[in-house]
Amino acid sequence: MSPAKRLSAPVAPGSTIGILGGGQLGRMLALAAARLGLKTHIYCDEDDAPAFDVCHARTFARYDDERSLAHFAIGCDAVTFEFENVPARTAAFVAERTPLNPGARALALTQDRLEEKNFVASLGLQTPAFHAVSSPEEARAAFAAINGPSVLKTRRFGYDGKGQAKTLSADDVVNAWTAFEDAPSILEAFIDFEFEASIIGARGQDGDFVAYDPPQNVHENHILRRSTVPSRLSAAQAAQARHIARRIADALEYAGVLAVELFVTKDGALLVNEIAPRVHNSGHWTIDACLVSQFEQHIRAVAGWPLGSPERHADAVMENIIGQEAADWHKLSESCGALHLYGKKELRAGRKMGHITRLGPKTSAH
Ligand code: AMP
Numbered sequence: 001m002s003p004a005k006r007l008s009a010p011v012a013p014g015s016t017i018g019i020l021g022g023g024q025l026g027r028m029l030a031l032a033a034a035r036l037g038l039k040t041h042i043y044c045d046e047d048d049a050p051a052f053d054v055c056h057a058r059t060f061a062r063y064d065d066e067r068s069l070a071h072f073a074i075g076c077d078a079v080t081f082e083f084e085n086v087p088a089r090t091a092a093f094v095a096e097r098t099p100l101n102p103g104a105r106a107l108a109l110t111q112d113r114l115e116e117k118n119f120v121a122s123l124g125l126q127t128p129a130f131h132a133v134s135s136p137e138e139a140r141a142a143f144a145a146i147n148g149p150s151v152l153k154t155r156r157f158g159y160d161g162k163g164q165a166k167t168l169s170a171d172d173v174v175n176a177w178t179a180f181e182d183a184p185s186i187l188e189a190f191i192d193f194e195f196e197a198s199i200i201g202a203r204g205q206d207g208d209f210v211a212y213d214p215p216q217n218v219h220e221n222h223i224l225r226r227s228t229v230p231s232r233l234s235a236a237q238a239a240q241a242r243h244i245a246r247r248i249a250d251a252l253e254y255a256g257v258l259a260v261e262l263f264v265t266k267d268g269a270l271l272v273n274e275i276a277p278r279v280h281n282s283g284h285w286t287i288d289a290c291l292v293s294q295f296e297q298h299i300r301a302v303a304g305w306p307l308g309s310p311e312r313h314a315d316a317v318m319e320n321i322i323g324q325e326a327a328d329w330h331k332l333s334e335s336c337g338a339l340h341l342y343g344k345k346e347l348r349a350g351r352k353m354g355h356i357t358r359l360g361p362k363t364s365a366h
Contacts, residue, residue, distance in 0.1 A: 003096075004096065005097065007078060009304070010305050014039070015038060016056065016057070016077055017038050017040050017302060018079035019082055020091075021044060022044030022058075023082060024050050028279070030051050032293060034054070036296065039057070040057075041055065041059065042058050043059045045060070045062050050342045069094060078100075078302050078303055079100045080256060081100075101256050101301065101302045102252070102256045102278075103254075103255070109277075110274075110277045113153055113156075120272045126271050129145070129146055129188065146188075149166065149168055150167050152167050152187050154183045154185050155185055156184070163183070165179065191263045193265055196219065199242060199262065200258075200279075200282065201245035201257070201258055209245075211310060212294065213230060213366050214229075214242075214262075215229045215318075216233070223352070228316070229315060237264070237268065241270060244262070248260060256302055257278065257294050258276065259279075261273040261274040281355075282318075285316035286310070288314075288359060289314045289316035290310055291308065292309055314359040315359065316359050319337075320355050322353065325353070336358070337359075339356050340356070
């Protein structure tokens with residue numbers, strides 16, 4: 001395997017950024033790139049991908065189709081991805097031909113909840129208590145160690161609550177693990193948190209780092225319902241959240257936007273739940289409430305440009321439009337918010353169809 005390519009100079013306007021994945025995140029990245037005079041090439045294995053509507057070039061092919069991947073990589077000046085389950089082989093294949101950011105290490109770590117939590121803990125950052133589960137014996141031992149409400153999560157391919165089960169006894173853990181078809185998993189202590197928050201940061205290829213004001217997040221049925229800034233975090237907690245994101249980004253020699261999902265406990269501690277090596281749903285409000293959105297920030301970092309100002313000029317509430325709610329698009333379009341629809345044809349239950357951001361005067365500095 002050849003070493004990963006590195007960018008030798010910033011990618012100039014008129015050049016092409018490749019994006020693996022064609023969902024709404026890819027769509028909003030492509031729109032942000034266009035504003036900077038950059039073209040995008042979207043590579044996706046679904047033919048009706050939302051990002052295909054707004055890009056310069058598109059490839060509809062499987063992630064293991066090396067001919068298509070080579071053609072894509074060679075035609076791009078820098079490549080990124082919009083979902084963290086890009087197969088490791090795909091990422092390595094592309095990275096040998098064209099600079100890929102964030103890099104393979106961030107991708108590999110965030111694809112495995114056990115590796116990710118071990119890494120976070122190794123940096124001295126707090127997480128919920130966790131234990132590996134890959135046998136009925138480990139399931140029982142993990143429950144005995146936590147000895148209380150807990151959550152079994154598959155190590156890989158979980159999102160929006162998929163591959164997760166709440167457990168209250170050792171038998172529950174064994175049964176849930178069997179229901180996950182013996183997939184390698186982790187058992188985490190269930191946190192009776194005060195609220196959830198996230199921190200969205202960006203690291204440039206020169207090591208510069210910026211972060212947005214941390215939003216407070218509410219989930220319903222494991223799907224993000226709403227993000228609000230300012231959050232209920234104190235100034236000191238907000239500073240701690242920034243420190244967490246920076247520590248992770250620096251340790252990974254990261255380039256791009258990353259999000260860290262946090263549980264805020266009743267005694268004020270910030271526990272890391274999850275790292276997303278990409279732009280994040282809880283940062284969509286930055287499009288309308290900040291000088292430079294998370295999407296533009298990510299494109300800047302991937303293209304080797306200087307980072308932009310993450311400054312927020314308004315308070316914001318971002319609400320997701322989920323499933324059937326999008327059928328009310330006409331009514332939503334009349335309300336005084338910034339409406340974003342992702343162009344998805346099918347209104348499936350639980351599917352993120354769009355979002356709306358409502359702004360108000362800025363009331364807090366963090
Ligand atoms: P995840 O896929 O790990 O981001 O989990 C999705 C959502 O499930 C989180 O945002 C929380 O609302 C909830 N959740 C996950 N893990 C825990 C936990 N250990 N304690 C309490 N709630 C959790």
